[in-house]
Amino acid sequence: MPVQLKCLSHTPLRGLNDPGAEVIAEVDAVLAKCRAEVEAYDPELIVVFAPDHYNGLFYDLMPPFVIATAAESVGDYQTKPGPLSVPGGLALELARHLLDSDLDIAISHRLQVDHGCTQTLQEMTGSLERYPVIPIIINSVAPPFGPYRRIRKLGQAVGSFIARLGKRVLILGTGGLSHEPPVPLLADAPQDVADFLIAGRNPTPEFRAARQARTIATGKIFGTPQCGLTPLNPEWDKAFMRLLIEGRLEQVDAFRIDEISKAAGRSTHEVRTWVAAFAALQAVGDYSAREDYYRPINEWIAGYGVVSAATV
Numbered sequence: 544m545p546v547q548l549k550c551l552s553h554t555p556l557r558g559l560n561d562p563g564a565e566v567i568a569e570v571d572a573v574l575a576k577c578r579a580e581v582e583a584y585d586p587e588l589i590v591v592f593a594p595d596h597y598n599g600l601f602y603d604l605m606p607p608f609v610i611a612t613a614a615e616s617v618g619d620y621q622t623k624p625g626p627l628s629v630p631g632g633l634a635l636e637l638a639r640h641l642l643d644s645d646l647d648i649a650i651s652h653r654l655q656v657d658h659g660c661t662q663t664l665q666e667m668t669g670s671l672e673r674y675p676v677i678p679i680i681i682n683s684v685a686p687p688f689g690p691y692r693r694i695r696k697l698g699q700a701v702g703s704f705i706a707r708l709g710k711r712v713l714i715l716g717t718g719g720l721s722h723e724p725p726v727p728l729l730a731d732a733p734q735d736v737a738d739f740l741i742a743g744r745n746p747t748p749e750f751r752a753a754r755q756a757r758t759i760a761t762g763k764i765f766g767t768p769q770c771g772l773t774p775l776n777p778e779w780d781k782a783f784m785r786l787l788i789e790g791r792l793e794q795v796d797a798f799r800i801d802e803i804s805k806a807a808g809r810s811t812h813e814v815r816t817w818v819a820a821f822a823a824l825q826a827v828g829d830y831s832a833r834e835d836y837y838r839p840i841n842e843w844i845a846g847y848g849v850v851s852a853a854t855v
């Protein structure tokens with residue numbers, strides 16, 4: 544039973560601060576093709592590796608990774624609110640398998656997920672509930688982060704679980720590539736920002752609107768001298784995609800967190816979801832992979848890439 548994979552950037556600025564019409568058309572075409580492939584594959588299960596951006600997970604208890612047995616979209620930016628179809632029993636079995644594999648995964652029986660999970664799920668399936676989906680959130684935005692080798696191990700263990708299911712499983716990785724949106728850091732944050740980062744669940748609509756307006760305003764100047772954030776790094780993105788496509792996954796063990804933040808932006812660590820997704824696929828079997836798309840898109844604050852793969 545072949546297992547399929549799609550890894551792609553997400554950006555909540557899609558539809559809110561768009562690049563030119565030709566770029567929109569290119570991306571729409573790539574996403575439509577991927578969506579049609581998912582439809583044809585008709586997955587019996589989706590496992591989505593995703594980050595969170597201080598919508599479901601906060602510093603009052605920040606796990607390196609967490610598996611959800613039930614999940615609800617907060618509906619941030621333009622994503623749909625509401626429940627995901629999480630098969631709770633199977634998610635718990637996977638959690639047990641991960642613990643048995645020496646991975647100290649956290650478990651949530653009521654996880655709030657944000658655009659980092661839901662945008663890609665919507666783009667690839669058209670909804671939040673079309674297919675059974677197990678979300679695995681990997682901390683990629685709230686430092687400190689564990690080493691990339693741990694993410695590879697997490698992916699491998701998820702893959703060994705998927706392999707024995709004998710089902711049509713679609714593995715998704717969502718986030719990255721190079722980018723640094725205006726997400727605050729806890730270190731040196733003023734008290735009100737620290738309070739939000741520590742326990743800012745269920746913000747008021749006004750608070751959420753102000754946050755989103757800040758991101759849109761940054762999108763309008765991103766990549767110009769007016770913007771102090773780390774610019775996109777297409778060379779880094781291309782090398783990373785090549786590494787995954789060529790199956791050289793063990794090389795991520797040498798990735799240095801601080802070097803990546805400096806070279807490609809602090810939120811580039813969302814590629815941890817791609818690492819886990821590819822490690823899971825590789826644990827199922829040999830794979831072949833292709834680059835569907837890449838373009839650095841300042842308006843979206845995203846090194847925007849799409850990669851597909853399947854076991855052979």
Ligand SMILES: O=C(O)/C=C/c1cccc(O)c1O
Nearest residue numbers: 553554555596724758843844
């Ligand atoms: O969390 C936010 O408010 C913004 C997140 C963001 C912005 C741009 C690109 C991304 O991948 C993001 O997650």
Ligand SMILES: [Fe+2]
Nearest residue numbers: 659718719813
């Ligand atoms: Fe993100």
